[in-house]
Amino acid sequence: MPPAGGVLVHAVQGSLAAHHIGQVTYQAAPRHTVSWPHQVGVIPRRAGSFQDRAEVHRLRAAVNGGGTAVVCQVLAGMGGVGKTQLAADHARRAWADGQVDLLVWVTAATRQAVIDAYARAAADILHTDPADPERAAQAFLAWLEPAPGRPRWLIVLDDVADPADLRDLWPPAHPGGRTLVTTRRRDAALATHGRLVPVGLFTPAEATAHLRHALTAQGRSEPEADLAALAEDLGHLPLALSQAAAYLVDTGLSAAAYRTRLADRARQLADLLPEPGELPDDQSAPAAAAWSLSVDRANELRPAGLARPMLQLAAMLDPNGIPEQVLTGHLVLLCIAAQQPLRDDGSPAEEPPKVTEEEATGALRALHRLSLVDHSPSETHQAVRVHQIVQRAVREPLDPDHRDLLARIAAQALMDAWPGTERDTGLASALRANTTALMACAGSALYQPVVHPVLYHLGESLGHSGQVAAAIQHLQQLTDTATHLLGPDDPGTLTSRSNLALWRGRAGDTAGAAEAAVLLLEVQLRVYGPDHPNTLVTRSNLATLQGRAGDASGAAAAFDALLEDQLRVLGPDHPNTLTGRNNHALWLGHAGDAAGAAAALAPLVEDYLRVLGPDHPSTLATRNNLAGWRGNSGDPAGAAAALATLLEDQVRVLGPDHPSTLMTRHNLAHLRGKIGDPAGAADETAALLHDRLRVLGPDHPDTLATRSSLVHFRAEAENPTSAAAAFALLLEDRLRVLGPDHPDTLATRFDLSVWHGLAGDPGRAAKETAAVLEDHIRVLGPDHPGTATVRVALAHWRRLAGEP
Structure with a gap:
């Protein structure tokens, strides 16, 4: 043989x-x-x-x-x-x-x-x-x-x-x-x-083993964790792993040092692989050049000339999945067409030839046929996948101006695909992932000539999806980058600071958010003047923070003064003016005038219906607020009926899994308990908790709030010791997710102290309540209504415990 x-x-x-x-x-x-x-x-x-x-x-x-x-x-x-x-x-x-x-x-x-x-x-x-x-x-x-x-x-x-x-x-x-x-x-x-x-990629285990064997054969040894991380960085692609291992041997670099170089966007991929004459296993081309012929062939397939620009755009986005509508939207079609300088007959084109959505999809199919992308239209949110090494190999040869243009096109394509109402949570998650991937390779392109709106939108989407800490981290990075690139007084920098302060407040850092908003307002008054819409927005945020700090009456007065300026500057039908009226009514209610809040909200709902229509999210939200204050002003049955009708509309317009729909279910369950049906309220809350866990995850603040409500509803039917144990578990999660100073965390500590007292330990309840009171005063202030409630409870438990 x-x-x-x-x-x-x-x-x-x-x-x-x-x-x-x-x-x-x-x-x-x-x-x-x-x-x-x-x-x-x-x-x-x-x-x-x-x-x-x-x-x-x-x-x-x-x-x-x-x-x-x-x-x-x-x-x-x-x-x-x-x-x-x-x-x-x-x-x-x-x-x-x-x-x-x-x-x-x-x-x-x-x-x-x-x-x-x-x-x-x-x-x-x-x-x-x-x-x-x-x-x-x-x-x-x-x-x-x-x-x-x-x-x-x-x-x-x-x-x-x-x-x-x-x-x-x-x-x-x-x-x-x-x-x-x-x-x-x-x-x-x-x-x-x-x-x-x-034939696909190596599995993680296979990729790590490949690196280990290749290095061991040359007398090299690396920590297993470093090899696994390097394999992940290279996307488990056999060719890239083989050539990276050869590079490590030739240069003497460690896997950790190589990962640092690989992550450096200033370095070309070709410089991190062996020279063509030094490739292992008789390989014919470096990984960076391995797909160039495939791109050429794909670009020749019908519709000719579209595959290359389509791949270049996809190379800017998430390798793990791009929604198809991002790559086939109107702007993308225009920009792909602009890269075709000649007509089909070869004559110069005065105007770019039109590209249809069908042709754009055809370009994706051409790339799929050459295995440059995986195009799976049935996977709605991740229809297009591109290996990260292919993406890098496609991006790096482009001149900087072309790359920057592609980054801005991709950013706008994401914005165009982003629905105003995030009814489809899977789509929203995919768009956030693609925006994050775009930021990683776009450099400063998304800050020139102005900060692209998709960067602000990412923060909003993160926050509204319950990822408040991630939203704050993103907005802090956005603020720092804008300050560095554009200067402290640039509108983009000021908008970033405004959004950052807003979400810091929503995360429970009321004092820090208020301090940041005051400093921002000083700059805005100097740069914009008192009547600029952004200046008015910061005043609105400050008034809200004032209310959250416990001064509900002061917040209502601040919104009353702000409303006069909004009416004068923006007019009665401007969305910000309508929002100002809503906030004024809200803080009237929190200041003790529930009937006044309901009376102010009723005509506001009519104006929302007239200006924005019945299905606008702000209209639906204001109907929710009106029902809530009706319930607080003595008509819980009427409020429950109104919420039930609202819930039907929200399911139709926003979908059953939208956070606002889930919030209405939460409020409706609360009202059911208030009108004498605690068992029904508990059942509804349990079903809501199941859905919030599925849609928002266990750590979303709304999920934690539903857990709190469910414990409250079930506490009376259980023994106090079991209720205290449930609140203790909830407190652990709120401390981990929200931090010790968040108002919800303080509320759970107070609830836990109450149930310890009801379980027969007033001394422990008094000790815990005293600690809660100290933090209430420090975080929310001595005049906050919650602080007053804790003071009364402390006196009660001390009396039962026989303390002075």
Whole structure:
């Protein structure tokens, strides 16, 4: 048996009759005998750190399960996933195990390369004339046809670039024959010839093992955690892992140091891989250049010229999934068209040719066919995936101006796809992930010429989804970057500071948020003047913070004064004026005038209906507020009925999982308990908790609030000790998520102290209540209504405990 890669050629004798194949007639060489087994072509060497991965066994099972008819296996996947190595491993095994008598390895990058390889095989076996490779190739294919005494054969067509190259060159059906194809293509034409075997990335374990084996073979050892992290950074792509391991060996860098260089956007990927002449395992191209030919071919497919700009745009976004509407929106269509300077007839285009949504989708399909992206339209929120190394290889050759333009196009495409109401929480999550990915590769492009609105919108979306800490972190980074790039007085910087103060307040840092808002207002008065809309917004935020600090009457007075200026500057129907009226009514109610709040909100709802319409989120929110204050002013039954009607509209407009819909369910359950149905309220709250856990997660402040309500509703039906235990668990989570000074955390500490007292330990209750009172005074102030409530409770528990 010859070694892998060897070629055996034997003499022939005798004669064969003439054969006719299609339009080709040939005279066979004199009859001969060939000693089997026989191999034509050189199988690529086994990679130094070849992994016995899942695809190896899947391919073996596919071939062995092929039955008696020939089965063509098509190994399809993106460049660099190791298709050739898998095919070579399978060929070597089949050869070594004696499963084939004839093995032909064809490097099939072009049609001519296939013809030439077949002609060489024909010359070896049939002694055909090498001067006519077309005729010789057809002779070889004819000889492969089923006939008595034919050998068992395996034909490997490696790296097929275009299915059209194999027209009339596919090996025939043969009971003892097998064909194995490797290709980056996923065209339907390939599937008609055989079974598709997708080849993907290494698993995390396989990728880490690959790095470890490659380094160990060179006497290197690295911490397993560092190797796993590097494998993750390289997206578990076999080609990139192999070349990175070679780079580590050549340079002596540690895996941790290499990761630092890899994360440095100022470094080119090509500079972090071996030189072309130093590539491991006979690889032909660095990872950074491995996909350039595929991009060229995709760009030639219909609709011609669109695949490249589409891939460049996708390279700016989240590799783990891009919603299709982001890549097929109106702005994207215009910008893709602008990159086509000539018409179809080659004449100069005065205006860019129009690109339709259908053509944009066609460009995605072209990229999918070349395995440059995975396009799965059924996965609505992650329809397009691009490997991060492919993205980097596409981005880095672009000139800086082109990259910056792509970043701004991508940012606006995200904004255009972002719904005003985040009814689809999955879509909102995907858009946030894509914005975060865009920020990582856009540099300063999203701050020029102004801060792009998508950066503010990301903070809002994070906050409204319950990720308040993440929203604050993002807005702090946004503020710092804008200050550095644009200056402290730039409108973008001031807007960032405003949003940051807002969410700090919503997170419970009332004092810190108020201090930041006061400083911001001083700058805005100097830069904008007193009547600028942004100045008025900061005054509104300050008034809200004043109320949250316990001065409800002061907040109502501040909103009353602000409302006069909003009416004068903005007019009665401006959304900010309507919001000002809503806030004024809100703090009237918190100041003790529930009836006055309800009376102010009733005409406001009518104005919202007239100005914004019945289905606008602000209209729905104001109806919620009106029902709440009706309940607080002595009409809980009427308020519950109003909320039930509102809930139907919110489900229709916002969807059942929208945070505002869930909030209405929360308020409705509270009112049911208030009107004498605690059992029904508890059941509704339990169902709401299930949905909030599913939609918002266990750490969302709204989820924690529902847990608190459920404990309250169930406490009277349970023993006080069980209620105290439930509040203790809730307190642990609120401390972890919200921090010790958040008002909700203070409220839970107070509830826990109450139930310790009801469980028969007034001394403990008094001690805990005294500590809560101290923090109430420090955080909310001595005049806050909650502080007064805690004072009364402290006196009560001290009296029961016999304390002075």
